Amino acid sequence: MKRKTRMWSNLSAKIASVPMLVTAIGVFVLCVVYSIALSFTRSRYFPKFDFIGFDQYVRLWTTDRWTVSVSNLLIFGLLFVGFCLLLGFLLAVMLDRNIRMEGVFRTTFLYPYALSFVVTGLIWQWMMDPALGIQNVVRNMGWESFSFAPLTSTTYAIYGVVIAAVWQGTGLIMCLMLAGLRGVDREIWKAARVDGIPLWRTYIFIIIPMIRPVIVTSVVLLSISVVRVYDLVVAQTGGGPGIATEVPAKFVIDHFTERGNVAIAMAAATMMLLPVLLLVGPWVYNEYVRRVRA
C-alpha cells in the first residue's frame, strides 16, 4: 500500500470523527434539550409542544413513587459504592499477600461481574425467597427462628437489592485495586518494613494514597452504575413490595412506555440529569477551563 500524505490521513481522521461528532451533538446535546423541552408539555405517547410550565415537576415531586425512588437511589448509591470499595479493597489486599491459588480466587470473585444484572437479580430473588432460599435452607438445618427475607419487607427490600449489587460489583473493584496494589513499587514495602511501620498503617497511610487514581476510577465506574440502575430492580423486585424499591430510571422508563406519559418521564429524566451536571460541570471547569487560563 502506498504511504498516505499527511493531508489525506488528516482528512480520513476527520471523516472518521464525523459520526462521533454527530452522535455527540445529536444525542448528547440536541436530545437532552429536546427532552427538557418535552418535560414542560403535556405529551403522552407522542411529542406535543403545548407548553404548560412546571406542572409536570409539581406532580413529580408530590408523587410518592418519585420521592421514594430518589431516596432509594441515595441509600442504594451510598451503600453500593461504599461496600464495593471496602470489600473490593479488602479482597485485593488479601490476594496481594501472595496466597496460594490466587488465580482461582481471583476468577471466582470476578465471576459475578460476568453475569448480567437480570441474572444477578433473579439469582438473589430466589436466594432471598423465604420459601426457597437461604432462610429455608438454614431453617431446614435446624435453626427454626432464622429469618432472612429482606425482599418481603418494605423497609428492608432496598437493602436486598444492595446485597445483590455489591455481590456483582465487588469483583471488578477487587481486580482494579489489585492492579493498583501490584503497581506499587516493592521498594516502598521494604522501606516501610525497615522503618517498622505496622502493616495496617502502611496500607492506610502509604498504599491507599498511592493508589488514589485507581480508587477514583472505581468510584466513577460505580457511580455510573448507580445512576442507571434499572434492570437489577426490574429482575429482582419489580420495584416492590409496593413501591419500596422503585428507582428513578424505572420511573422514567415506565412512564415513557407503559404509562404513556412522556412529559412526566422527561421531567424525571431532567431531574436525574441535574445532579450529574452539578457534579460534572465544576469538574470540567476545573480540568479544562481554569487550567487553560492558568
Add this chain to the structure above:
Amino acid sequence: MKTSRIALFASALMCSTAFSAQAAELEVIHWWTSGGEQAAVSLLAKEFDANGQDSWRDSAIAGGEQARAVVMQRILGGDAPQAAQFNNSRQFEELAEADLLLDLSDLAKKEKWRDVVRPKSILDPCEIDGKIYCVPVNIHSDQWLWTNKAIYKEVGLEEPQSWQDVIDQAGKIRDAGYIPLAVGGQGWQEDLTFDDVFMGVGGKELWNKVYVDRDEDAAKSPEVAKVFETYGKLRDLTDEGSAGRNWNDTTSLVINGKAAVQAMGDWARGEFVLAGKKAEVDYGCVPGPSRHPVLTTGGDIFIFPKQDDPEVEAAQLRLASMLLSPDVQVKFNTAKGSSPVRGDVNMASADPCMQKGLALLNDDENIALPKNAILSSDTDGRIQDLVSQFWNTPSMTVADVQDQFAAILQDGS
C-alpha cells in the same frame, strides 16, 4: 479497502430491507407465556399457518407491561410488528389517533362484527372516531375466586360467597395449616384484588360513579372507605412468600393444596386444566365474590400496526378475520379459559366454571367496563401505584389513601 467496506455496508443495508419485505410472515407480539396460555396461543398459530399462504412468527414477551412497552417502542421507532396483543382498553388509543394502526372497518362491516360480538360494549374500546382498529379475541373478567375444594372439605367450611366470608374463615383455615388467601405481590395483582374487593363490597353503581362519572363525592364516600378497609384486612391473610410472586405461581399454591383461595381473573382456570384438575370437583370458582356478582369485561384484543406492503396488509386482514371466526373462537377460548366474544357459538364443551361466566355475560346488568378501559394508562397506573403502596404499607390510614385516590381521579384523564 475503503470501497470494499462501503460495499459491505451497502449490502448489509440491502439485506435488511430484503428481509423486512418478505411477505405473509406476520410477527405477532403477545404475552401469553404461562403453560395454559401457551397452549391457547399455539392453537392460533397453528390455525393461521394452516391457511397455506401465511405464517405466524411468534414473539412472546413475558409480562403484559413489558410486551406493551416493546410494541409501543417498536411502532414509534418504525419497526412495527405485524400484529400485537393489547388489553381491551385505552392502552392503544393514541396509536389509533396518530393513524399508526390498520383500519379494520371494512372487514368489520363485511363480517358484521357489530352484530355478532357480545356483549356489545366489548367492541367499544376498538372503535375510535367511528373506525374499528382492533379485533377482540376473548373476554376475561377479573372478579373470580379460585378455591381448593379439598381444603374446604377438610376444614368443614362452605366456599366463601363474599369478602366478609373470606375474612371470617381465615382463622380456621390458618389453624389447619393453609394460607387463607394467596396473593401474588406484584402491583397489577394487588390492583386486581382491589378491583375485586371494590366490585364485591362497593358494587357496580359505586364503580360507575367513581370511575366513569368521576364523582368526587362518591370517591370520598364512606362506601369507598369500606372498600379500602376490607382490602386492608386481607393483608394478614396471605403468606410471607407473597412478595413479587407471579400469578401462576400463586395459582399453583391453590392447585397444590397449600392455599385455600386466590382472587384472580378467569385465565387462572387454564392453570387448573393444565394440572389435570376438574372444575367444581377439585377446584371451585366463585364469581365476585358477591351475592350479586358483576364481571368487568376486559380481555385481549389484537391491533395491526400499519405496514407499507399491501401483501402483508392482506395477511393482517386474514389474521383478523380468522381470530373472530366461530371455530377459532371456540377452540381458543376453551383452551384459554376465557369467554368467546360472540354469542352465536356453541360452548357446550365448556366446563362448569366457564358456564357460570357465560351465563353472567348474557345479562348487561352483570357487566361493567374494566378500569383500564375507562381510565387513561397514566391514571390507571397511578391508581395501581397507590393501591400497591397501601397494600404494602399497613401503617397507611384509610383516610389518607382515600384522599389520594380521589385526588388522582379528579386530576387524571
